[in-house]
Amino acid sequence: MAPSPVAAPPHVHALLKDLHARSLEEESHLPSPMPLRCTPEFDDIMKDKFIALDQDKCEFVYQMLRAIGAKTVVEAGTSFGVSTIYLALAVTQNTAGSSPGKVIATENEPDKANKAIEHWSQAGDSVKSVIDLRLGDLRETLKKDLGIVDFLLLDIWIPLALPALKLVQPSMRPGAVIVVDNTTDNSLSYADLFAYTDAPGSGFRRLAMPYSGGLEFMVYHPDN
Template structure:
């Protein structure tokens, strides 16, 4: 039976386990204080907050169809969605006849060092190709710290940006990356319905025709915005 993504059984099993852990953790969360407050950040500092499996599979297949090879993930957490991104990028590189190293890259960002370390552990278990020992880590450039600092340079020409971060950072991150976006680049923003009011600034920015974007809402739980960058010539 076919699966939504192309990956070795070991990697599929790891992803299934990680998604299960994330859902279990999410279901047991206590009532949360307002987002981005110190109390909220403390509670969430060791939580998955992983992109849902159906969304992650969609993003993987989108990247495969785009032949995306230079991807940025704003908000890595425990690195679950990063595995999908790295699988797609490494497979695109292989399809194009590239060697892998230096031919494709996922720039992953995480502010919490503890989460970054856990992400590295998860990546070390995931195999990207059919060959033994071919891990996904080879295409991942993990940048730990404030992403508004870590994304200031060395981005190359960006094919895809995943915005899976606290909503106040969404628009500043997009503006920071925008000069590096190629024409036709895709931006995906998560939970744009469940956090509708918090995304007002981002929505107004991308809906302004002067800024070169087109936006559509995809029918996933919580909302998923697909934004295309097509700057005027």
């Protein structure tokens, strides 16, 4: 097996391995079928659950952020902060020797946000120091101070994906990349997002990648 593409100290690799394992273990115990997303029943089940982005998807995102030199990144949906660690590692490495970058993380469950802060502290200052955690509903917290955004991760309850994209869009640089999780398995639920991005002249181009459940890779070119 190829070595991990993620440049990180051994204790961070060990932490990520442990967090991914705990997330998978929890996911295996979720009730089936699940209540509809964004209902009180759904929120109640999910309020203390990891639901981290799969490790192979996190590694892809990290590798892609290094390739595009992303310095300002927005994460819609942070939970216990697992994917955020990959984003922060890439941004820290992309900005070495220049002005610092930032990863804007969003979470509306205070207990989850506290767990995320714990995990970032365990990862170390080079991870923690670039993260701007915005606690609360992302439909409010992403309204301002985004900077010029290179990358947006949409790992959020599906009905919030389009509102998040619309909030970040005015701050996206030409060529900004957007990654959306579980798009193939949930293509019907993502109908509003895809109607928006596929509309003529939207500026978005998308491609579904064959990760588990599908991972949408979008690029924003507002002028062509």
